[in-house]
Amino acid sequence: MALYGVDLSNMESGIFELRGNIAVVTLNRPEALNSLNTAIHRDIVACWDEINRNDEIRAGVVTGSGRFFCAGRDIKEFVGTYGAGEAQALRPIDDPDHEMFGVLANHYHVRKPLIGALNGSAVGGGLEVAIMCDMIVMAEDAYIADLHAKINVGGMVSMNTFMPPMIARELTMTDRRFTAQECHMWGFANYVVPKDQVLEKAIEVAEATARMGPDSIQRLKQGSIDLQLASGNIAGPERLEERRRTVRAQMAETAGDHDRMEGMKAFVEKRESQYERPVKAE
Numbered sequence: 001m002a003l004y005g006v007d008l009s010n011m012e013s014g015i016f017e018l019r020g021n022i023a024v025v026t027l028n029r030p031e032a033l034n035s036l037n038t039a040i041h042r043d044i045v046a047c048w049d050e051i052n053r054n055d056e057i058r059a060g061v062v063t064g065s066g067r068f069f070c071a072g073r074d075i076k077e078f079v080g081t082y083g084a085g086e087a088q089a090l091r092p093i094d095d096p097d098h099e100m101f102g103v104l105a106n107h108y109h110v111r112k113p114l115i116g117a118l119n120g121s122a123v124g125g126g127l128e129v130a131i132m133c134d135m136i137v138m139a140e141d142a143y144i145a146d147l148h149a150k151i152n153v154g155g156m157v158s159m160n161t162f163m164p165p166m167i168a169r170e171l172t173m174t175d176r177r178f179t180a181q182e183c184h185m186w187g188f189a190n191y192v193v194p195k196d197q198v199l200e201k202a203i204e205v206a207e208a209t210a211r212m213g214p215d216s217i218q219r220l221k222q223g224s225i226d227l228q229l230a231s232g233n234i235a236g237p238e239r240l241e242e243r244r245r246t247v248r249a250q251m252a253e254t255a256g257d258h259d260r261m262e263g264m265k266a267f268v269e270k271r272e273s274q275y276e277r278p279v280k281a282e
Contacts, residue, residue, distance in 0.1 A: 004100065006046035014043035015065070016050065021058040022206045023051050024199070027105075027129075030066025036105060036125045037074035038091050044105035052111045058210035060110065061202045062129065063117035069142065070106075070126025075151065075264045082254065083265060096244040105129065107234050109225060113209040113217060117202035118142050118180075119195060124156075131162050131233050134209075134224050136188065137202040138180040139195040144188070146172045151263030152275065161231035163188055 002008050008016040015026035025047040027034040034040070051060045064070055081091055092100040106128035116122075116133035123145045130136060130144065148155040149172065159168040163186050170176055183189040193201050209217060228234045243250075254261065259275050266273040 002046040003049040004042050004046055006043055008046065008050060011043040011046075013037070013040040014047055016047050018057070019203055020207070021056060021210050022203055023047070023054075023057045023060045024203065025051075025060060025062045027062070027064040027070050030064075030068075032074065033068040033071035034064040034066065034126070035071045035074040037077045038093055038100075040074075041093050041103070041105045042100060045100075045103050045108060048105070048108045048110050051114075052109075057112065059113040059115065059206040061115045061117050061199070061206050062133065063119050063199055063202070064126075066120070068120040068126070069116075069118045069122045070129055071121075072124025072126045072128075072147065073153075075267050079261070079264050079268050083261060090247075094247060096247050101247075102240045102243055106132070108132065109234055111221060111225070113206060113221060115202045115206045115209075117199045118189075119198050121145070121177075123147055127156065128158070128233055131158060131231070132228065134221070135190045135205055136183075137191045137193060137198050137205065138183060138189040139198050140180055140192055141195065142180045143177040144171070144183060145175065145177045147175055149173060150175050150273075151267050152259055152273065153263060156233075158228075158231035158233040161227060161233075 011028070013029050015028050017024040025044060027040060027044060029035060029037070029040055051057050081089070092098040093102065093104060095101055106125045110132060114133045116130045116136040118130060118136060118138040119142070120139060121143045122130045124147050127144050127146060146156045146159065156172050159172055162168070163171065167186055171178060180189060180192045184192045190205070191201055225234070229236065259277050262275055263273045
């Protein structure tokens with residue numbers, strides 16, 4: 001059994017395959033556009049852990065099933081848990097006393113080369129999975145979008161590290177979608193190919209890294225991790241402990257705050273958001 005007792009050969013929301021010394025990880029909730037709920041966090045984190053621990057694996061590829069790569073946070077699960085205005089029963093990933101606390105599929109230290117095979121669009125938390133990758137192959141009809149600001153939940157400041165700042169701000173401060181061709185133009189995607197060629201091209205790139213010297217790859221991968229740490233997309237253990245101390249109060253405050261829940265509720269209810277607070281940077 002893998003991490004959390006997950007059976008990698010029979011997961012609820014993920015698929016794990018070995019192609020020689022390359023691990024292929026598939027987000028597998030196509031009916032929900034591979035949105036990140038508790039089950040998919042559990043299964044995909046177990047895959048990341050296997051890639052890190054298994055010395056036979058030299059690199060990984062991550063893709064999605066169905067028409068999306070990943071639509072980001074499962075808003076319905078979040079609103080269903082906290083939408084009543086209280087946060088007494090926390091999801092395992094939000095519960096500081098649970099082993100899954102704060103260990104997320106889109107903010108994980110994968111310590112071997114990871115290639116993104118964006119078979120479809122990557123939005124919000126799905127885009128955060130993409131920037132965990134060292135190289136990206138995109139389908140011609142795929143796009144990226146942030147949308148954290150649209151639902152009033154955080155925002156990907158991390159994109160300033162991975163795109164020119166003015167371009168990153170348009171992506172994060174509006175609901176603009178960037179096409180695969182634009183991603184390639186701005187250096188976010190290495191390759192743009194027909195949808196049916198995305199996975200094989202990503203495996204080809206992963207295999208190329210697997211033929212390189214392990215000491216050099218280790219050094220280069222650490223540089224990639226350092227860049228992600230600097231961007232804020234992943235965090236060190238001290239940040240996890242800090243969050244562990246404060247999360248219950250934070251979740252209760254979020255659940256009871258109109259504006260913090262309004263964007264997500266409006267998304268679920270398919271209506272325009274009605275915010276109350278003015279915008280004012282500190």
